[in-house]
Amino acid sequence: MASPFTARVQLLLLKAVGFLIGLVGRAALALGSPKFDSRTTHPVTEPLLLLSGVQLSKLIRQRKVKCIDVIQAYINRIKDVNPMINGIVKYRFEAAEKEAHAVDQKLADKQEDEATLEKKWPFLGVPVTVKEAFQLQGMPNSSGLVNRRDTISKTDATVVALLKEAGAIPLGITNCSELCMWYESSNNIYGRSNNPYDLQHIAGGSSGEAVLIGSQEPGASSRSPMWMQGTRDLGVVPNKGQFPVAGGAQEWFQCTGPMCRYAEDLTPMLRVMAGPGIKKLKLDAKVYVKDLKFYWMEHDGGSFLISKVDQDLIQAQKKVILNRILIEFIYSQTDAIMYSLWITMEPVKFVDLLGDHGKPINPLWELIKWCLGLSRYTIPSIGLALFEEKLKYENEKYKKFKAVEESLHKELVEMLGDDGVFLYPSHPTVAPKHHVPLTRPFNFAYTGVFNALGLPVTQCPLGLNAKGLPLGIQVVAGPFNDHLTLAVAQYFEKSFGGWVCPGKF
Template structure:
């Protein structure tokens, strides 16, 4: 038996030990966490009963970390944007508040990519986060700090968000577990940048955990009343699930081939499911997946059902500062004078180019809707698709810029 203070102290010491190597926690709140741990120990000493405490505080005394893009009172909230380096959160994001109310103790905030729109967690405010299994490799993004801190045993639960793989890739690269929930289940309030227009259909806040068994409980807490949209209380018979598998996207010219070791791992999963459950895993080929990147890009920049334009990325780059001109920013970057990362500048340029091809974008949006219908028809209410989270294992630092569309698998 240990006290909550002893648990928190152990995680604090672990962060102090490994964070100089991985640079995942960008701002800590150790003193506040220890004070909260003392309050938990005091509560436990009052003899209120385990059943009462478990129901009222399901995460009582559990150390957590939070992606820096989310508001955590008293912590920075820059999202890796230099112009926001003096922004300090004066309140908690909704999900952070719910986790605190459930008894969780935040230890600090973790690194992300600039404006959460790249799959290497590196920016001009905090620098680069390194994979704890190989410091020469990336942790993914944009919730990469969370992936790294969980893999390094510095935390057991993390808060992430995902609009194009930002929970799923870090979970994959770091060997931990992440879940992008159904849209509208978990509130996105209190993060920067938040989604507007059509992007509200893509941005999801979700749990990241060191242990898979914790995902359901954390999802319940984060969702609050929204959990009623799910069927988590219904028993599931795995033997009655329809399993499908797809090894790759069909050969997009913009994306790397899937690594042999990933194909081998997926093959082992299929063999295990078939032998353990006695079911057949159906191989499928969804041809439109080859165009995932193009579809995602077109739909992200399209108008919503009310005709509202998507928020421009260049406007976000100019938050708390002057307007940003991507081409001029690229010139500045070439001579080392830009306060923005190259991926952010490249995304600003890509956004400009995408708007020049209206008819092509409209066709891709239509293809995206057709792909969604095809997926819904395939999976129904009881289907699972086994599909790689990324075509390669965690890449070496800087290499994603050479294959920028590999995130299309998510």
């Protein structure tokens, strides 16, 4: 077993290598990035694009707005901004237009009252996009893996089918990181996605959905460090029909949920996407935010592996606290957070996924090829595969770390109960510039820890910083208490204005 000193030296070397890779990446960015007239996407001028999904569907059901007009407005917006942000990687505009006309014809032929229509189709005519990792019939399903670039979905993922049954109309599929294993949406098939608030910055997450939603395009995905409204709970929304396929302990971490601009869309979308899993939740329970117990932490206590939390994010968090209710405090340790994230994972053969269950790759050889510009894999995937090779299962260490994870889980669950929420940074920084995440690969721990602990989380935007980049916070609750986090998200949105349109800063 390596000594603590040796392990620390290895981590420092890893960090140094990441820093050098980041320097090379930023140099490449400066030399090779496409140039745009503006650093942000264009502001919205079409009123339909500023309505929530709930509002749009209501207007369509009331026959006050034509579904085809809604779909066309979104198509026009996508054509305008997608060349800048590269959020949608494959369109299905013609099919969407046909489906919109079918909705208008259905409403013209049937004179059912609005309540009946809402029960049948709660999102009738509402445009959505789907992460490329999920099957959408007729669309690619590669998860950014070059080996799978010709893989076309023959059916819909369960969650996509549920959205379609609710009346939603998919406009296309969105970008993701290679195998959804990195927090910058970039791969060697579709390239990278850009942040609509500043094109030189990352979109965040493992999905390009956030850039679409932030630019007034539709979305239905999972949470993102770019702080769009998003929520998820483990074991609620079905994962069937996405790649990579989770197995063993991975199923515990793989979770799906809606991502929207407006908080009022989260609960009804979660109802649809959860299917039978909705029985685990208490979404009909009335929540009085003033009666909730609030707990908070400004940061994880400090670590040389993770960035310090930006003062902008700390101030945004304090603004929430000072303008709200009595706050109680909880303290933890960075080590406990990191341990709880890593040690609950069983050994995973990521190299098998990279080989698409064919011949496993040689990570060291791929690193050499990448340095020569010859590898088909991205450097985050190669780095993860190399890290995987160094992981050694040691029973005593596993038991020790598992005990830390279980202790933290017990502490949080008992503290939160059924009437408490925990406020915590979603990420230690605002959206960084492209390639910078390579120098801070463990910053994902701020969200990853709650995956490891199996707790529901809702991401909430809190305006923009002085440079026009989004600020936000995550709200955590006890198991299956999503109704609490969703209620707080709506409360924050009403109090702080929620999502802010890019291009108006």
